Amino acid sequence: MVAEQLGRPPRALRAIAARCPSGHPAVVQTSPRLADGTPFPTLYYLTCPRLCSLTSTLEAAGLMREMTERLDTDAELAAAYQTAHDAYLAERDAIESLGTTVTAGGMPTRVKCLHVHLAHSLASGTGINPVGDETLRRIQEHWPTGSCAPQPR
Template identity: 75%
Template structure:
């Protein structure tokens, strides 16, 4: 599934509400699903229903994945990634392309009149959750920071596993 999901079902909205512990705002689409089939990333409108600008186009909703990404953040991954941006020209160029792609996609929905995207792009890594959400929504090769975080979780056999990988029918 993914961004092609034109309609967000009532069941999906209820799942996301349970995941977040609150009613989601500005949900446009389910951008990615865990192997079990439940949403793990939503695509949001560039403006919330009350008109507030919301530059975060992709929002991570899966509680298990959120927790695992928080562990990577607290372990210093964002600092290490930001430091590499200053010395690795190829990584910095790929990260700039991720920023430009994110901005173009959001602006195609509605321009906020700003070059601010999300997660610190393109100069630093500020929120790994945003990068993981972007990587899951767009697939490998678009957001190098999100791809790296997902690869670390998979290498450590932390995700997908457990509740996220349970069959929805089970």
């Protein structure tokens, strides 16, 4: 199902980390390294096509820029985002350390990819990643209630 969602075989797949209400995969957890040893720092990857589309719409509307600007003026948001970065790094390092503090999605100083943050929130639960939580709130009314996965051919 994940390969069908992505339109290609998944890389470094470890587990399904979250599912849509219809039961199909929404987020996968990946290994910190690809099979050939190449570092792959994105621990959580959004796979649900509907959620990817909704998130892309928010990105195109400028939410990444808006959130990055807020990080400069909202100390509480910046602190929560730093905590999300630390949690993400700790989770990934518990699997395998890459010897770097680079995580994903621009953490902890900018917002580069809402897909990563939404995946983190869906996999880890709300209250961990404030950017992912806000992304989820903004798409919540469009959250799939039926099967939003591609149907087998």
